[in-house]
Amino acid sequence: MSESVAPPSSAVQPSLTELFHAFVLVSISGFGGALPWARRTIVEKKHWMTTEEFNETFALSQFLPGPNVINFSVVFGSRFGGAPGAAVALAGLLGPPLIIVSVLAVLYERYGGIETLSRILTGITAAAIGLLIAVVAKMAAPMFLKRWNSALVFAIIAFIGVALMHWPLPYVFLGLAPFSITFAWFKR
Amino acid sequence: MNDSPLTSLLGYFALLSLFAVGGANAAIPEMHRVAVDVMHWMNDRQFSDMYAIAQVSPGPNVIIVALIGYHVAGFAGAGVAITAMCGPTCTLAFFVARTWDRFKGARWRMAIQAGMVPLSIGLIAASAFVLAHAADRNVYAALITAATAAVAFFTRINPLWVFLAAGVLGLSGWL
Numbered sequence: 491m492s493e494s495v496a497p498p499s500s501a502v503q504p505s506l507t508e509l510f511h512a513f514v515l516v517s518i519s520g521f522g523g524a525l526p527w528a529r530r531t532i533v534e535k536k537h538w539m540t541t542e543e544f545n546e547t548f549a550l551s552q553f554l555p556g557p558n559v560i561n562f563s564v565v566f567g568s569r570f571g572g573a574p575g576a577a578v579a580l581a582g583l584l585g586p587p588l589i590i591v592s593v594l595a596v597l598y599e600r601y602g603g604i605e606t607l608s609r610i611l612t613g614i615t616a617a618a619i620g621l622l623i624a625v626v627a628k629m630a631a632p633m634f635l636k637r638w639n640s641a642l643v644f645a646i647i648a649f650i651g652v653a654l655m656h657w658p659l660p661y662v663f664l665g666l667a668p669f670s671i672t673f674a675w676f677k678r
Numbered sequence: 679m680n681d682s683p684l685t686s687l688l689g690y691f692a693l694l695s696l697f698a699v700g701g702a703n704a705a706i707p708e709m710h711r712v713a714v715d716v717m718h719w720m721n722d723r724q725f726s727d728m729y730a731i732a733q734v735s736p737g738p739n740v741i742i743v744a745l746i747g748y749h750v751a752g753f754a755g756a757g758v759a760i761t762a763m764c765g766p767t768c769t770l771a772f773f774v775a776r777t778w779d780r781f782k783g784a785r786w787r788m789a790i791q792a793g794m795v796p797l798s799i800g801l802i803a804a805s806a807f808v809l810a811h812a813a814d815r816n817v818y819a820a821l822i823t824a825a826t827a828a829v830a831f832f833t834r835i836n837p838l839w840v841f842l843a844a845g846v847l848g849l850s851g852w853l
Contacts, residue, residue, distance in 0.1 A: 565772075568775050590737070614845050633799075645797070659708035
């Protein structure tokens, strides 16, 4: 491997074991999204990064496709420990949830048909849909501050394509992304 | 590609991994399209149940792909699905992380970042819509959805409490 990225300025350097433990902790504490827990552990408790460094690293994780927190663990881990650091952080983040979910998967396959369980899950799904709506509302709020906004148009087209027309995601993405990026380039 | 379920899982989730802008929640419609409509691995009900289980499990939301994988092909399926969903994007993340700092403030980077936001918003909205379609619908479920949306928008409450309340309401036979 070529030389790794310069680690952030902070004086505290986690070892591989510490990295693993930190991400295990993030993974099992992170109900409903692991980001707040990652921030608390890395910035506030361990002081491995400043808030700015954390935000910058997280911006990269969002910029990349795929699950954000997963990307974050890889970027963060590689920054401190190269490839082994990335592997250790990822294993810490995914290991415990995978074990728990495997147990739940077995239980669901066996008892998923029971009406009581099914009613509980119906309630949770209804709440989960509400959470998604709140996320969308928070993300979209800045768009409505302007009268006319190309971003809103792209969001609506993406919604119609995927939710109503049932077009495959890769087509919708490849069809919209070039235009959306071009508009963003010329704006501002 | 459709010969073995493991190969299908690998192919679909590896592809999805690279197009899931906005994270796991933005990829729900595509997962539903493939798992329910195209491959007939499961029905609507099972899909929305798995989403609910993934939500109340600790850890990243992407863990739903392990549930789908397990349903299709047991533990091997779970392993293949999560590896396929994380592998390509993790590899990309690893290599991009090395050059990222150089492009801090670059205009093309800002443009790509800004250009992805509307797509993420549209896709997450589509996730809510697809799940609402797949789940059991009645007036009480709709009330829970509306109440949760309002609570989550205006407060910073831990979602776990909301799920707990919604689960109890479901159990009590209101749904």
